Amino acid sequence: MLTRKNLIFLGGPGAGKGTVSNRMIAKYGVAHISTGDILRAEVAKGSPAGREAGAIMKAGGLVPDALVCGMVGERLKQPDCEKGFILDGFPRTIAQADTLNSILAGMGKKIDAVIYLNVPDDEILKRLTSRMNCRGCDAIYNKIFMPPKVAGICDKCGSELYQRPDDSLETAKSRLAVFHKQTQPLIDYYDKLGLLHTCKSTELDGIVAELAAVLE
Helix, strand or coil, rough: CCCCCCCEECCCCCHHHHEEEHHHHHHHCEEEEEHHHHHHHHHHHHHHHHHHHHHHHHCCCCCCHHHHHHHHHHCCCCCHHCCCCCECCCCHHHHHHHHHHHHHHHCCCCCEEEECCCCCCCCCCCCHCCEEECCCCCEEEECCHHHHCCCEECCCCCCCCECCCHHCCCHHHHHHHHHHHHHHHHHHHHHCCCEEECCCCCCCHHHHHHHHHHHH
């Protein structure tokens, strides 16, 4: 049983936040909250917030903090968050972190722990440039540590696997640089609050075992 159940996961692109989140969800039944998933769902529903966000993203702009925070706030009110939640990809800035604190305080909740998956840059670059996506169901594979059973073919639907342009080495390096610039202030912010736990493990089983020791 989790004693600290409301969590934020920080980590670079390819650090394994989604994979670790899925393992935690299966084990503890907490909700996984991804801002990307929320935005896509709102756009698909055609809600007022979704229409506004969709127009901004289509034009290549960044969705404003107020809009993102509002969507996250509504998501946190849903029943599946009562057992706890993992925030993945949010907050990204100190301003968003402050707003999140206010939202949770209004609900009588708080963040219990912030988990930083501190994977070395060279390992992240290796993972990102080895990643493949399915053209049919958008499942994600990795040539190194999660390859398909048949090279180039999706295990789930049999469609072709491909590498996205944003998984090139040049793009991966750029994404990593942006991550460090955005996230270091958050790491310092949550460290000062005494909420930060930096994972020493980089492999899935080691991370899950380490988290269980910290959170249970």
